[in-house]
Amino acid sequence: MRNKLWTAVGVAVLMVLVFVAGWKMGQSPGAGAAPKAASVPIDARAIFVPESGQIDALRRGVPVDQEGHPPAIARVENADLKRVRAYPMQPPTIPHSIDGYQVDRNSNRCLLCHARANAATFQAPPVSVTHYMDRDDQFLATISPRRYFCNQCHVVQTDAPVLVTSQFRDIDSVLAQPATQAAAAPATARPATPAPAQPAAKE
Ligand code: HEC
Ligand code: HEC
Structure with missing residues (x-):
């Protein structure tokens, strides 16, 4: 009986010692100051690296031996303002927030309204x-x-900066370019005369 009691006390003291040792060891290395000092802010935009001729959209200029901390997650714009579509068959962006809208096999929140x-x-x-x-x-x-899962194609509007600038022009701006330019480019494709006549007839 006495032996058992002493064994129990011994095990308890040993456990307390192991606990204190572990606690001290966990505290020691400068309370997490090391990773903070090495963290470099990552530019919100992708950057062009001339030597490689490539766009760096992942590390955005932070050297591989340093740790970067990414920009904050973009805010969803909930302004009920539709954005212009860049091309005719583009799925329009969603002009309202969709937090908590359930879309799964059994229910589709979007269809409640749409x-x-x-x-x-x-x-x-x-x-x-x-x-x-x-x-x-x-x-x-x-x-x-095939159109059931709306978010496959439609995305919410956010204030995220564009990663890569686009040179896309929609057909309206292409048609609106000065007549001299338009005539100069497709000279072989079709005669220059009917081109100016068409918009004139419409007006
Ligand atoms: C509570 C009703 C409601 C729900 C639920 C809802 N919407 Fe909307 N949605 C609207 C209204 C109203 C508009 C018109 C613009 C506005 O008032 O925000 C709209 C506009 C849109 C547009 C813009 C259409 C255009 O022509 O530009 C898209 C895309 C859209 N919603 C997609 C979705 C998707 C995807 C979901 C589900 C994740 C969803 N909506 C859930 C009410 C709703
Ligand atoms: C496969 C891609 C795809 C899916 C999935 C999809 N859409 Fe679309 N959506 C489009 C495209 C592309 C357009 C624009 C051309 C068109 O109307 O077909 C569009 C247009 C719209 C419009 C504008 C209609 C108008 O007349 O201006 C609304 C609203 C919309 N979608 C809501 C939804 C909702 C809600 C869902 C889910 C039930 C959904 N979409 C699923 C691709 C998709």
Whole structure:
């Protein structure tokens, strides 16, 4: 009986010692100051590295032997303002926040407002006919399975800076370029005379 008691006390003292040792060891290396000093802010934009001829969108200029801390996550814009589409068949960006909107096998929150039947109630633009077409262009009574997961194509609007500047021009700005330029470029493609005549006829 006595022996058992002493063994228990011995084990308890040993455990306390191991605990204190572990605690002290965990505290020792400068309380996490080391990684903080090495952290370099990462530029929000991708940078062009001339030597390699490539765009560095991952480390954005931070050398590989240093640790970078990324910019804060972009804020979702919830202003109900539609953004212009860059090209005709672009899925429009979502002008409202979608936090907590469940889209899974059993329910689709987006369709509560955007289904053709509910759009008037919620004053939401109904999904276009393409969303009811299957891959053989047949119209279905309900949303097509391939358009069911809205976030596959539609993204929320954020205040994130553009990573890479784009030189894309939409067709309106291409058509609006000065007539002299337009005539000079496609001289072989078609005669220059009908080109100015068309817009004039429209007006
Ligand atoms: C509570 C109703 C409601 C829900 C739920 C909802 N929306 Fe909307 N949505 C609207 C309204 C209203 C507009 C019109 C613009 C505005 O007022 O924000 C809109 C606009 C849009 C537009 C812009 C259309 C255009 O022509 O530019 C897209 C895209 C869109 N929503 C996608 C979604 C997606 C994807 C979901 C689900 C993740 C969703 N919405 C959930 C009400 C809703
Ligand atoms: C496969 C990609 C894809 C999916 C998935 C998808 N959309 Fe779209 N959506 C588009 C494209 C592309 C357009 C613009 C051209 C068009 O109307 O087809 C569009 C247009 C829209 C519009 C604007 C309609 C108009 O007349 O201006 C709304 C609203 C919309 N989608 C909502 C939704 C909702 C809600 C879902 C989920 C139920 C969804 N979309 C799923 C690609 C998609």
